[in-house]
Amino acid sequence: MGINRLNTHVLPVRFEYHAPASLEAAVELLSAYGGGASLLAGGTDLLVKMKQRLVEPGHVINVKNIGALTRIEDGADGLRIGAATRLRTIERSELVRGKLPLLHEAVRSIGSVQVRNMATLGGNLCNASPAADSAVALMALDAEARIMGPDGARTASLEEFFLGPGLTALRPDEILVEVSTPYLPEVAGTSFIKLGRRSLDLATINVAVVLELAGGVVTDCRIALGSVAPTPVRMRRAEEFLRGKELTSGAMEAAAEMASEDIRPIDDVRATAEYRREASKALTRDALTAAGERAGEG
Amino acid sequence: MSRMRIEFTLNGRRRHLDVEPNQLLLNLLREGLYLTGTKYGCGIGECGACTVLVEGEPVLSCLTLAVDVDGKEVETIEGLARGDDLDVVQKAFLDEAAVQCGFCTPGFIMTTRALLNENPDPTEGEIREYLKGNLCRCTGYVNIVRAVKRAAEKSRG
Numbered sequence: 001m002g003i004n005r006l007n008t009h010v011l012p013v014r015f016e017y018h019a020p021a022s023l024e025a026a027v028e029l030l031s032a033y034g035g036g037a038s039l040l041a042g043g044t045d046l047l048v049k050m051k052q053r054l055v056e057p058g059h060v061i062n063v064k065n066i067g068a069l070t071r072i073e074d075g076a077d078g079l080r081i082g083a084a085t086r087l088r089t090i091e092r093s094e095l096v097r098g099k100l101p102l103l104h105e106a107v108r109s110i111g112s113v114q115v116r117n118m119a120t121l122g123g124n125l126c127n128a129s130p131a132a133d134s135a136v137a138l139m140a141l142d143a144e145a146r147i148m149g150p151d152g153a154r155t156a157s158l159e160e161f162f163l164g165p166g167l168t169a170l171r172p173d174e175i176l177v178e179v180s181t182p183y184l185p186e187v188a189g190t191s192f193i194k195l196g197r198r199s200l201d202l203a204t205i206n207v208a209v210v211l212e213l214a215g216g217v218v219t220d221c222r223i224a225l226g227s228v229a230p231t232p233v234r235m236r237r238a239e240e241f242l243r244g245k246e247l248t249s250g251a252m253e254a255a256a257e258m259a260s261e262d263i264r265p266i267d268d269v270r271a272t273a274e275y276r277r278e279a280s281k282a283l284t285r286d287a288l289t290a291a292g293e294r295a296g297e298g
Numbered sequence: 299m300s301r302m303r304i305e306f307t308l309n310g311r312r313r314h315l316d317v318e319p320n321q322l323l324l325n326l327l328r329e330g331l332y333l334t335g336t337k338y339g340c341g342i343g344e345c346g347a348c349t350v351l352v353e354g355e356p357v358l359s360c361l362t363l364a365v366d367v368d369g370k371e372v373e374t375i376e377g378l379a380r381g382d383d384l385d386v387v388q389k390a391f392l393d394e395a396a397v398q399c400g401f402c403t404p405g406f407i408m409t410t411r412a413l414l415n416e417n418p419d420p421t422e423g424e425i426r427e428y429l430k431g432n433l434c435r436c437t438g439y440v441n442i443v444r445a446v447k448r449a450a451e452k453s454r455g
Contacts, residue, residue: 008340008342009338012320014320016300017302017363019365040363043366048361060319062366088355112430113356113412113431114409114431115431117355117356
């Protein structure tokens with residue numbers, strides 16, 4: 001680690017600053033500067049990386065003035081959240097709290113009030129941390145990312161969006177515009193649980209569960225885990241196992257066991273792989289139990 | 299890298315300044331305007347010592363570009379008192395001895411100011427939750443929480 005890696009006082013990177021007012025202008029700037037540009041939203045990740053010279057963009061493009069990126073829209077079949085919407089705005093949104101309590105819980109668990117006043121949903125996703133709380137919730141909600149580039153718009157599921165730690169499916173000239181999330185049926189039960197040293201830390205493990213029941217039998221089930229693989233991951237085998245089964249403690253235990261087998265954890269500063277395997281089992285079971293208790297009967 | 303003209307309101311006064319794009323709000327306040335009440339703690343958004351209010355919301359000035367407050371309203375610890383008349387939050391921190399070395403205090407006071415503007419009657423749980431991004435290595439937080447409760451009571455009258 002070089003000495004300048006320790007700097008946290010100034011931004012040792014010289015750049016041109018742009019604050020486009022429209023999505024089209026932002027995409028044009030990205031096309032012109034591509035890999036030499038960084039998009040600035042909340043700055044809580046980007047500026048830390050620039051202080052440490054992990055990122056040295058020649059151009060910084062502030063996207064917070066773009067109206068299309070800062071809206072929360074109540075669509076016919078789901079919620080659309082602009083990528084530059086601040087986490088605190090999402091946390092306070094009655095719409096999100098009422099219709100997608102899982103996302104509300106996940107967003108509320110991120111950082112401090114100060115960080116949530118700055119950080120944005122798109123920033124949390126594009127930073128592509130395997131531990132991103134919003135990503136885990138959105139993945140369990142089957143959310144889709146809408147992406148804009150010089151050739152127009154495209155969509156990607158969040159599973160397609162994350163490629164690895166710090167890596168997304170965005171090309172250098174593309175921008176994440178919004179995330180759309182289908183609404184859940186009234187009877188669905190959800191749960192988000194985060195394990196961390198202190199509550200404002202990055203998650204050591206986080207889990208989000210969506211459960212739908214009919215007559216005590218699981219009709220749909222989605223489980224996402226974070227900080228246990230190179231990206232947030234869906235636990236397909238455990239989900240499939242639970243579908244059509246009665247939600248007994250034995251079934252939940254078995255599903256949790258499968259999840260802990262299917263993850264690919266590493267040793268890092270926050271926990272060992274072995275710990276993550278054990279803890280993910282308990283966390284998955286607890287989240288299934290909580291979601292089961294909240295699920296109404298369909 | 300060209301300097302940029304920004305215009306913003308700082309503690310109630312309009313300011314027009316030329317800043318470098320890579321200048322941080324914290325450094326503009328401390329080194330450009332000599333408003334040294336706002337502190338540089340960790341520089342990476344963990345400690346809350348650099349908290350100021352932008353548009354009334356607590357944010358971290360160590361991770362905010364100065365150009366990003368163009369057109370906005372910024373309040374620092376220096377803007378709270380009216381002459382010698384301290385803000386109710388400042389008085390409460392003094393009265394409850396919620397200070398030892400004092401380094402974290404401006405950040406705590408600004409975050410508390412935002413909390414009470416938003417929620418005039420917070421529970422202890424709500425106080426601890428709202429202040430969890432502000433670290434204090436001296437007091438053990440007990441007197442700080444007490445000061446926030448006292449400020450809330452005094453503001454409600």
